[in-house]
Amino acid sequence: MFHKPNPSSGIPIYRQLMDQITHAIETGAVRPGDQLPGIRTLAEQLVINPNTVVKALRELEHAGIVEIRHGAGVFVTQKKNYETQSTKIITAQPIAKKFLQKLREQGLDEEEIRRLIQSELIDSQHEKKHS
Amino acid sequence: MFHKPNPSSGIPIYRQLMDQITHAIETGAVRPGDQLPGIRTLAEQLVINPNTVVKALRELEHAGIVEIRHGAGVFVTQKKNYETQSTKIITAQPIAKKFLQKLREQGLDEEEIRRLIQSELIDSQHEKKHS
Amino acid sequence: MFHKPNPSSGIPIYRQLMDQITHAIETGAVRPGDQLPGIRTLAEQLVINPNTVVKALRELEHAGIVEIRHGAGVFVTQKKNYETQSTKIITAQPIAKKFLQKLREQGLDEEEIRRLIQSELIDSQHEKKHS
Amino acid sequence: MFHKPNPSSGIPIYRQLMDQITHAIETGAVRPGDQLPGIRTLAEQLVINPNTVVKALRELEHAGIVEIRHGAGVFVTQKKNYETQSTKIITAQPIAKKFLQKLREQGLDEEEIRRLIQSELIDSQHEKKHS
DNA sequence: GTGGTCTAGACCACC
DNA sequence: GTGGTCTAGACCACG
Numbered sequence: 001m002f003h004k005p006n007p008s009s010g011i012p013i014y015r016q017l018m019d020q021i022t023h024a025i026e027t028g029a030v031r032p033g034d035q036l037p038g039i040r041t042l043a044e045q046l047v048i049n050p051n052t053v054v055k056a057l058r059e060l061e062h063a064g065i066v067e068i069r070h071g072a073g074v075f076v077t078q079k080k081n082y083e084t085q086s087t088k089i090i091t092a093q094p095i096a097k098k099f100l101q102k103l104r105e106q107g108l109d110e111e112e113i114r115r116l117i118q119s120e121l122i123d124s125q126h127e128k129k130h131s
Numbered sequence: 132m133f134h135k136p137n138p139s140s141g142i143p144i145y146r147q148l149m150d151q152i153t154h155a156i157e158t159g160a161v162r163p164g165d166q167l168p169g170i171r172t173l174a175e176q177l178v179i180n181p182n183t184v185v186k187a188l189r190e191l192e193h194a195g196i197v198e199i200r201h202g203a204g205v206f207v208t209q210k211k212n213y214e215t216q217s218t219k220i221i222t223a224q225p226i227a228k229k230f231l232q233k234l235r236e237q238g239l240d241e242e243e244i245r246r247l248i249q250s251e252l253i254d255s256q257h258e259k260k261h262s
Numbered sequence: 263m264f265h266k267p268n269p270s271s272g273i274p275i276y277r278q279l280m281d282q283i284t285h286a287i288e289t290g291a292v293r294p295g296d297q298l299p300g301i302r303t304l305a306e307q308l309v310i311n312p313n314t315v316v317k318a319l320r321e322l323e324h325a326g327i328v329e330i331r332h333g334a335g336v337f338v339t340q341k342k343n344y345e346t347q348s349t350k351i352i353t354a355q356p357i358a359k360k361f362l363q364k365l366r367e368q369g370l371d372e373e374e375i376r377r378l379i380q381s382e383l384i385d386s387q388h389e390k391k392h393s
Numbered sequence: 394m395f396h397k398p399n400p401s402s403g404i405p406i407y408r409q410l411m412d413q414i415t416h417a418i419e420t421g422a423v424r425p426g427d428q429l430p431g432i433r434t435l436a437e438q439l440v441i442n443p444n445t446v447v448k449a450l451r452e453l454e455h456a457g458i459v460e461i462r463h464g465a466g467v468f469v470t471q472k473k474n475y476e477t478q479s480t481k482i483i484t485a486q487p488i489a490k491k492f493l494q495k496l497r498e499q500g501l502d503e504e505e506i507r508r509l510i511q512s513e514l515i516d517s518q519h520e521k522k523h524s
Numbered sequence: 525g526t527g528g529t530c531t532a533g534a535c536c537a538c539c
Numbered sequence: 540g541t542g543g544t545c546t547a548g549a550c551c552a553c554g
Binding site: 400442444448463464465 | 543544545546547548552553554
Binding site for chain 1: 525529530531532
């Protein structure tokens with residue numbers, strides 16, 4: 001059902017697995033309420049360490065994508081709209097957090113940060129056009 | 132700064148460590164922006180495995196309590212309004228101390244105190260529900 | 263008679279059940295010689311697996327708290343001098359209730375109370391050692 | 394190192410495994426401090442369920458024969474004289490306990506029980522001689 | 525990779 | 540109807 005991650009892609013294996021699972025949900029390959037393969041099963045199929053699988057599933061649980069029931073298995077959450085909270089966003093969140101943290105340490109306030117971001121976004125659009 | 136967890140208390144070690152850190156923040160023993168001891172240092176002091184320390188810190192990061200900066204260390208998050216937190220916990224401390232003192236005078240040991248508190252907390256939850 | 267354990271408290275379910283039973287004996291809610299509810303009954307009431315109940319009872323049996331009679335049921339052991347036990351716990355109960363009331367008035371929630379108590383218990387252990 | 398238990402012998406599998414382990418210790422096949430095979434390994438070798446292995450080891454731990462170290466493995470206790478506490482005795486203890494419990498429920502006191510046992514022992518010796 | 529806990533559900537033995 | 544044992548297999552904690 002899932003395929004082997006590429007260990008030399010630069011993207012952490014657990015993130016690649018997260019992407020595969022969220023993608024499977026988005027495409028409807030697995031549906032809310034469905035049970036996912038067990039941790040050991042996944043680890044064997046994908047030839048990765050069970051702990052890595054655990055890490056991926058734990059992150060997905062924190063994000064509300066799956067539900068881990070002790071002794072029973074891992075299930076896709078019943079709720080809804082993963083569209084708005086795709087893996088990409090989830091992945092980006094901590095990066096943004098650390099970035100803002102750094103800016104604040106530099107002494108920038110909210111307004112200054114907003115202006116900085118906006119101007120950089122505009123710049124990068126221009127660079128795109130000129131390339 | 133932190134105490135050795137009790138491995139036979141039934142409470143997972145990583146959770147005991149989380150509790151200690153949270154409590155230290157609540158009481159103001161460590162303040163927002165402060166750096167916590169390194170993972171290895173903590174592991175040695177508490178005589179536990181570094182991975183267990185990592186797990187505790189990772190959970191606290193997810194909860195927004197601390198921030199792990201790659202290559203720099205672990206820091207208490209700036210955000211929260213810990214001032215009101217600290218005040219109420221600090222006010223509560225002497226009450227707790229006196230209370231524990233009284234129970235011990237009654238002849239209760241640690242185990243009995245733990246059970247009594249837990250039981251009373253559960254009871255009051257039920258009273259809440261029924262009200 | 264017994265309450266549903268909290269499966270996400272970090273404390274193993276079987277241990278929470280042990281605590282409840284021990285506490286019920288200490289307070290005199292159940293007395294030496296009394297029969298406890300059957301394993302299946304308990305499991306249904308608490309919405310947990312019968313095997314988990316068995317584990318709790320087995321541990322209590324090893325500790326000499328209860329006696330499991332095959333085909334007959336589970337009984338509180340006759341031996342111990344619970345009278346003195348009961349007295350001190352029962353005396354302590356209103357103290358605990360008042361104490362928890364005060365903490366709640368300070369604005370502490372259950373989680374904060376738990377941490378405070380645990381932390382104070384640990385502290386007093388260290389004071390003991392150093393004395 | 395250990396061999397498959399007989400599931401249809403009437404003796405519980407976990408007890409057969411306990412016997413094998415204690416026998417291995419008594420004969421010196423495994424010595425104090427030695428690590429036993431892991432739970433999963435044992436289960437595979439003996440073609441039984443891991444939980445059954447766990448049950449056997451837990452009982453042996455309660456009896457002080459082995460020491461289970463979380464995350465590390467199962468080890469033969471360093472202490473000594475298992476000779477005086479052989480499996481036979483350990484097995485017999487709970488039987489004796491329940492027997493005495495029954496007699497007490499019949500209203501017999503300690504002295505009466507002692508006399509009863511002694512007289513029965515003498516009787517059975519006589520029966521032996523006459524057979 | 526170790527042991528620890530839990531679920532679900534089976535069949536057996538005792539009273 | 541009680542507890543006793545066992546299986547199959549899940550996730551959790553720790554080293």
